[in-house]
Every structure is written in structure tokens, then in C-alpha cells.
Amino acid sequence: MTIRKSTPHVNQNEGLIFERSSPGRVGYDLPPLDVPEPDLPLALGRENVREPIPDFPEVSEMDVVRHFTRLSTWNYSIDGGMYPLGSCTMKYNPKINERVARLEGIAATHPLAPEQLVQGNLEILKTLADLLAEVTGMDAVSLQPPAGASGELAGVMMIRACLRERGNPRQKVLIPDSAHGTNPASAVIAGYKVESLRSDAHGCVSLEALESAMNEEVAALMLTNPNTLGIFEKNILKITEIVHQRGGLVYMDGANLNALMGLTRPGDFGVDVMHMNLHKTMSTPHGGGGPGAGPVAVKKILASYLPYPTVELSPQGQYFLDNDRPRSIGKVKAYYGNFGTLVRALCYILANGPDGLKEASSVAILNANYIKHKLRDRYDLPYDEPVLHEVVFSNKKQAQQHLSVMDIAKRLMDYGFHPPTVAFPLIVPGALMIEPTETEGKEELDLFIDAMKAITTEAETSPDMLRHAPHTTRVKRLDEVQAARRPVLRWKP
Numbered sequence: 001m002t003i004r005k006s007t008p009h010v011n012q013n014e015g016l017i018f019e020r021s022s023p024g025r026v027g028y029d030l031p032p033l034d035v036p037e038p039d040l041p042l043a044l045g046r047e048n049v050r051e052p053i054p055d056f057p058e059v060s061e062m063d064v065v066r067h068f069t070r071l072s073t074w075n076y077s078i079d080g081g082m083y084p085l086g087s088c089t090m091k092y093n094p095k096i097n098e099r100v101a102r103l104e105g106i107a108a109t110h111p112l113a114p115e116q117l118v119q120g121n122l123e124i125l126k127t128l129a130d131l132l133a134e135v136t137g138m139d140a141v142s143l144q145p146p147a148g149a150s151g152e153l154a155g156v157m158m159i160r161a162c163l164r165e166r167g168n169p170r171q172k173v174l175i176p177d178s179a180h181g182t183n184p185a186s187a188v189i190a191g192y193k194v195e196s197l198r199s200d201a202h203g204c205v206s207l208e209a210l211e212s213a214m215n216e217e218v219a220a221l222m223l224t225n226p227n228t229l230g231i232f233e234k235n236i237l238k239i240t241e242i243v244h245q246r247g248g249l250v251y252m253d254g255a256n257l258n259a260l261m262g263l264t265r266p267g268d269f270g271v272d273v274m275h276m277n278l279h280k281t282m283s284t285p286h287g288g289g290g291p292g293a294g295p296v297a298v299k300k301i302l303a304s305y306l307p308y309p310t311v312e313l314s315p316q317g318q319y320f321l322d323n324d325r326p327r328s329i330g331k332v333k334a335y336y337g338n339f340g341t342l343v344r345a346l347c348y349i350l351a352n353g354p355d356g357l358k359e360a361s362s363v364a365i366l367n368a369n370y371i372k373h374k375l376r377d378r379y380d381l382p383y384d385e386p387v388l389h390e391v392v393f394s395n396k397k398q399a400q401q402h403l404s405v406m407d408i409a410k411r412l413m414d415y416g417f418h419p420p421t422v423a424f425p426l427i428v429p430g431a432l433m434i435e436p437t438e439t440e441g442k443e444e445l446d447l448f449i450d451a452m453k454a455i456t457t458e459a460e461t462s463p464d465m466l467r468h469a470p471h472t473t474r475v476k477r478l479d480e481v482q483a484a485r486r487p488v489l490r491w492k493p
């Protein structure tokens, strides 16, 4: 099988910048000093400021440029190829949104600038909050949380505040076993005990399990929809009804909004509070830890608990920050969140319009189902249901050759692709969770499908080769445990 796509790096052996250092080499060329050198009081300088800084690499401008340019090409990026990392929504982010976010009046505004000087920026925030409420069918939105998990925590804290005020505090949150790992973490941080709900044979919440678990101790159900199997909860109306009838609230993890936009609205199927991941669905390059935005949207019953400040419009047509919110759970992030990410999200919504958002979701769903259909003969499908934005296979067939999901994932790198998410969700042993997103065209999807098929052939013919993959990348198979437990992050002479 020829490798159709792999592009080894121009320099596979780039050293550290320290190793390029040569005494006396400099990266600048300045005329000799023609003014007297001032005698700075030592107290004004850093300690040892007059001493030569030890171990600082001495390199030329070209050394620096080549070194960092080469390093920059080692990262696999969405601008370089498909990145089918399930649940992470690694999709193409239009460059125009980056341009807009960098406009001086947007990027350089001081967060403490007086309201009357930043009416435009406040209008951006208010417009975005209103549009997100429209897309989700919710009543009010806080843009403050800087990540999905942060939105979850804010949401669960609002549930807690509301139930306490009703004089009916409860201790537990129910979370399906297919949930994203951040859900139980958020519930626990907010002070709740977590009870796991098992899924049924179709990968959805078991109504029986919900019926028996939903009692007066349960504050909320925390539901990812579509869930991490990529499956929409068919019984969502029944689910929200059961929870509400017994005095609980429904939290929806809406990180996967790119499966729902323009097609259905959580606010219409009984969700009380949810978060969105704008950095996933609405175009901010992410990975590597941020920045992000995880706005939290609520129904009227929870609106007064939203983090402060919210952005409001006065009857006189002035935008202002409303800090006077006595029931608010408080702030969850400085100022009003990651403004640049919020700007990109508004660009994304306005550029697409209602029809465009609907099309994005529809294509995301089509792409995932295309991959499911094309690979279903080669890989085991633990839950063979129609999927939305992602599809979960398992390595059950390849496990007969004693191949792990890691072997498959590593081999995919030889074909020039970022591996999918593996070993998650936890309810699928040997999971391969693939999310193509709506931004991939058919040609790229077919290349990916060919590579995944080729690997299944290799699993039959040369399983040992797979066990040592990748073979064409700069570094070969890493010791994952050592890399995580004993990373070497500092250079020492």
C-alpha cells in the first residue's frame, strides 16, 4: 500500500536553539553607542542586570528564523489537514474572523474603558448574547465563562442557587455514563454528589434507569445532547418531563451545538440551562489550552442568577454593564470573558446567517454519516444508530490481531492525518471517536476513509508493522506514560 499523503518534515532533526549557540554570534546590527552610558541605579534593574545572562543562546537572525519556522511546521494543524478528533470539533476557522478580531478598536480596548467610550464593543456582546439565545431557544445568556467546563460550573452553580432559594436544596446530580468527563467534575466542584445513569442498548439514556433514580434528592440531570456517541436523545421530551415533574432541573452540555444549529433548539425541548463551546462551533482556533468561550444560557427561572455583569441596553439606547444583580452567583471570569473569541463567534453567526448555520449542522451530520457508512464493514460499530456530528467505532475486529486503538491511531499519522479521539467514550471499549466536522470536503473525507481502510488491511497482513507505527513521522512511537509522568521541559547544559 503506497502512502498517499504523508509529508515528512524538511528537517527531521532540528536541535534545540541552545545547541545552535555560538559565542559572540548576534542577531542584530546596531551602530556603536554615541551617547554616554547612563549609570542606572541597581535598585531599578533586575537583580544581576549587569551580569551577562548565563546560558542565553547566541544566535544569528537567520538561525532564529529558521529554527522557529521549522518548529512551527511540526505541529499538525487544521490548516494542514483533516483533524477528526471526536468531541473537539477541530474545524476550519475562516481567516476573516481573525482579521476582525484584530481590528484595533476591538483588540486594543482596555477592559476598564468607560462604557460610553466602548458602545460598539458592548453592542457586539449584546448582539451575540441575543443571537445565541435565539439559536438555542433560551431566554438569557452570559458570555463570561472562558471554556465549556467553566460554563458547566456556572450553570450547575445557578441550579444550586435556585434550588436553595426555593428552600429545596438537593444533593445529587444524575449524569449518563456516556457524558463528557467535565460534567461530573463540574457537578462535584459545585458541591454535588454524582450518580451515573446507564445508557440503553441504543446508546441513549435508559428511561427506566432515569425513572428509578429521579427522586427528591436529585437537583438536576446533566445531559450531553447529542451525546458523546454522536446520538441525539430520542426521548428528550420524556426525559425533561420526568426530571421536571419531580422537581429537578435539566442541564444540557451543548458543546456539540454544531449538530443542532438551525435544526432544533434545546430551549424548545425542556432544557433549563446549557452551555455552548463557541471555540468549537463558532470559529476560534483551539487546542493547546485556549482561548475559549463557553457562554451559559438559561431559561427565565434562572436568569437572575447569571454571572455579573450582563450587557444590557437602556431605554435611551445606551449599552451598559449591569453589575447590580443581587442574586447572581458572582463572576466566573475577569471582565466579560474572552472578548476576542466572542467577536469571532459573532462574525461566524452573521457571516453564515440562519440558513448558513442550518447548513453547517446539516453538513456536519452528513459527513459523520458518510464516514460511518463507508467504514462500517471494516470497523465494529458498537451502537449502530443514525448519528449526528460524530461516529464511534471500536477496534473489536482489529483486537483479534491484538491491535489496540493506539496502534490504529499511530498508523493514521503515517497517512498524514491527526488521529481521532481514542478510548473515549468510556462505555465503548477500544473506542475510535471520529468527528469530521462540516468543513471537510468529500475528497479529504475519501482520503481519510482510504487510510482507515488501508489500516484494516495492514492489520491482517502486517500487524507487527502497525504495532511500531508511526514510521514516517519525525519521532516514532513515544512512551506515553513517561511522556506524561516525566516530561523533560527544561534545557540543561
Ligand SMILES: *Cc1c(COP(=O)(O)O)cnc(C)c1O
Residues within 6 Å of the ligand: 087, 088, 147, 148, 149, 150, 180, 182, 224, 253, 255, 256, 277, 292, 294
Ligand atoms: C469539549 C467539551 C467540553 C469541555 O469544553 P472545554 O472548553 O474544553 O472546557 C464539555 N463537553 C463536551 C461534550 C465537549 O465536547
